Amino acid sequence: MKYLVLFVVLFLAWLLFSFSISAATLIAGGFFAAVSAGLLGNFFMTGFSKLLQPKRYLWAVLYLFVFLWECVKANFDVAYRVLNPALPIKPGIVKVKLNVKTDMARTMLANSITMTPGTITVDIIDDSIFIHWIYVSSTDPEKYTRKICGRFEKYIRRIFE
Numbered sequence: 001m002k003y004l005v006l007f008v009v010l011f012l013a014w015l016l017f018s019f020s021i022s023a024a025t026l027i028a029g030g031f032f033a034a035v036s037a038g039l040l041g042n043f044f045m046t047g048f049s050k051l052l053q054p055k056r057y058l059w060a061v062l063y064l065f066v067f068l069w070e071c072v073k074a075n076f077d078v079a080y081r082v083l084n085p086a087l088p089i090k091p092g093i094v095k096v097k098l099n100v101k102t103d104m105a106r107t108m109l110a111n112s113i114t115m116t117p118g119t120i121t122v123d124i125i126d127d128s129i130f131i132h133w134i135y136v137s138s139t140d141p142e143k144y145t146r147k148i149c150g151r152f153e154k155y156i157r158r159i160f161e
Contacts, residue, residue, distance in 0.1 A: 071116055092132070094148070095141070102160055105156050113131055
C-alpha cells in the first residue's frame with residue numbers, strides 16, 4: 001500500500017512541476033514515479049495513513065502562520081543586533097530536550113529552528129537537540145527551551161504525531 005501512496009505522490013508532483021497533461025508527460029511521469037516508488041518504497045515514511053486526516057492539514061496551515069511570525073520577529077532581532085554599534089551578541093550552544101518522538105517531527109523541528117534567523121541546529125542526540133543561538137539570554141534550560149522550541153513543538157506534534 002505504501003508503494004501505491006508513494007507512486008501517487010510522486011506522479012502528482014511530476015504533474016505539478018511539469019504543468020502539462022500531454023500523453024508524453026503522463027507516460028514519462030507514470031514511468032518515473034513507478035520506478036522511483038519501486039526503488040525508494042522501503043524508505044517511505046511509515047504511518048502514511050496519517051496523511052488522510054484533514055485536521056493535520058489545518059494544523060499545518062496554522063503552523064505556517066506561526067512559523068512566518070517567528071521568522072519575522074527573529075529577522076528584526078538579528079537586524080537589531082547587526083545594526084547596533086555595541087553588537088549585543090552572546091553566542092552559545094544550548095541543549096534542548098525534545099518533546100516530539102517521531103523522526104519526521106524531530107526533522108521538521110530541527111529545520112524550523114535552522115530556518116529561523118539567529119539559530120541553527122547543530123545535532124540531535126537521543127531526546128536532545130543542540131542549537132547554536134546568537135544570543136543565549138538565559139542559562140535556565142526551561143526558559144530557553146520555551147523560547148526556542150515552545151511555539152513550534154505543539155503544532156509539529158499535532159501535525160506529525
